[in-house]
Amino acid sequence: VISTETERVVEHIRQAEDIGVDAVVATAPFYALQGVREIRRHFEILRESTDLPIWAYDIPACVHWKLPNDLVMDLGKAGVLSGVKDSSGDDVGFRFLSRLNAEAGHPLQLLTGHEVVVDGAYLSGADGCVPGLGNVDPDGYVRQWKAALAKDWETVRKEQDRLADLMTIVQVKDVQGFGAGIGAFKTALQLLGVFESNEMPRPVAALSGENVEHVRRVLQKVGLL
Template sequence: MTLSTPLTGVVPPVCTPLTPDREVDTASLVRLVDHLLDGGVDGLFVLGSTSEVAYLTDRQRALVVDTVVRHAGGQLPVLAGAIDMTTPRVLDHVRALTEAGADAAVVTAPFYTRTHPAEIARHFRLVASASAVPVLAYDLPVSVHTKLSAELVLELAADGVLAGLKDSSGAEGAFRSVLLGRRAVPVPFSVLTGSEVTVDAALAMGADGVVPGLGNVDPAGYVRLYAACREGDWERARAEQERLCGLFGMVTAGDPGRMGGSSSALGAFKAALHLRGVIACPVTAEPQIPLSPRETEKVGKHLAAAGLL
């Protein structure tokens, strides 16, 4: 399978099911892939934030990519995160995911080290020059503490360094600047939103697709939303988006007094998949804190309200 250019549609960042002892549950991962395929998604993104990439060992990362690529069997593109602190480490991940058969690498700006825009640009150029597969930028300032400017993204796109952008910055003005500036980019370049709750607005602005963590739970809902927007049926799109906004409320099920936002959100996605019978165990990677039975019950209520239980 080759990466379509530009990449379009619904490309969920695939959760990584774990066993009670925190090993990758490949049987549940295969069921999750089937669940997403049955929902009609257009691609799969493994080893992103929703995949708990930061918590996985290199061995576990390799197992995830290999399992998903083999099971997808070329039916749709598989993107894989090559997310790490510095260029040499990212290049190691790019080589590994390429050997496993992934169709593209998704890369953030460097982090932990203090960086300058010139160093971030150099990072992407070095990664792309050494990569046998297309490279997409992942704008995730909440985690890497650097916002990719529209100017930098468009410069790298125009030079053929980047094949696309996954924007999870939440900065809608900057997102629109990329979409407007893309008109002058002489090569195909895909722009995807990472927001679950403003997909209709992003597609109306000209985005090519969406990478929704909540798409693990309700892939068919995001596929319907995308189709409604592409058909110009904005009333139907708004109704579907508002239903998904209600469902997204599950990410607040965890008590903020005892856990962080990632524990709550990722725990909710996994609890929902467990309640829907897709994965065998809802545990998240250490040191995240698991949801309590009462918090899991809240997730179930969101599922029921969205017509998913």
Template sequence: MSTLKLHGIVPPVVTPLNEDFSVDETSLRKVVRHLVDGGVHGLFLLGSTSECVFLNAGQRARVIEIALDEAGGRVPAVCGTMDPTTDRVIENARQARSLGVDGLVVTSQFYTRSSQGETIDHFSMVKDAVDLPILAYDIPVCTNLKLSRETIRTMYERKLICAVKDSSGDIENMRMLGLDFADAPDFAILTGSETVVDYALLGGAHGNVPGLGNVDPAGYVRLYEAARAGDWVAARREQERLIRLFQIVFQGVPHTSPNASGVGGFKTAMHLMGLIAHPHMSRPNRVLPPAAVERVKDILLATGML
């Protein structure tokens, strides 16, 4: 059984950047305090919301060093190792292990298309090279491969993974995955959705990895605690408020790509809340234009965040 027991709210931590695109240490420390003080149950460093694939090895190391130092072991921290090839993922994983993370997050290969069997080999090679608990990250919109239920079960039985983050958007498949692992108390299923967390928890998911949790960690913690207590009315009420807050992710389009609008929406909100010094993202992603910033501000006011 894995020593890493993931559950609850584990946000993918935003990476604040200075104007020269270096990691903004002061803002990152403030974000980590905001998350931990908000009651989160873990931290996911260098996830998609963290802009991990834009960061070089030095930037990735700084994020890990700063976040772990600020968290001070109060919650477990897992780290994304995402890169297109196995050997590069192993390099990232070795760096993360040397800096003290509690576990790794691994996707299938991307850009070069992969098969289910090659994906199992990929996870096995990473596990052999860096013996830390691994969370499988199922995000087919970025990898062009949906991790099948059979692949996830095989990797679990071979002791390659201890959890899955399901960002596939396929809640029916995730529900069936929950039944597949009903006999596996050492395996965690986490949804990557911000908007159907109550449904996922009712269906047996163990937690949530919400990018919007950077903005409102306490709201997601309230949702999780209400669900765990069986108060589904309160859980639905909190989920619906968070859905209204989630509208910040749409305000940058068409000035930005949908991805930049999402991360930019989070960063714009956090900038308005005084959590980060600058709202910009890695190049070439555009910051939200002034009209979009005003719309984000209105949403924050309407949902009690300002």
């Protein structure tokens, strides 16, 4: 239910409720950048506006704010937030958040979106993962999760090594950011026969030529193709 300011997020929540979702995920407000006080109030207003569980989406690359651990813990203990999806890439911060969450009795469900170090997140106390790369290889992340539940950490590590190799599909030439990451995911899904096209939203160009062949080679290397 992401949007540029709080009232629009509330509108999106209303739409989500009409659809019948089980929970919503919201970032801090962006564009008109706020301070910690306003971010706290933003999530409190969302809580006052719905009975649905709310997950905070921590993605500073897009929002330009790293949600402070003390803030999300306060909101979790107060029942404002049910959990956090951490896509910050800050593994040290995630480890500290996991420790604070455990000490507080685990009020927050913690999910990592950091595809290449999910094994470390599980060792830190993550409750699960929401990886973009999971669109390309959901089975790999399911195997890893089941191994983590069984405390089979060697299998967790080996699966992560293979997924790390798969993540190199994003290392394409002369393409950056969204075009490289989501572009590679879409191209992989096209090569796997899941998508008919790797088309991207304008103005982003779809991967082509040697970049498509790079994605193909990586899929072959990890045994997906």
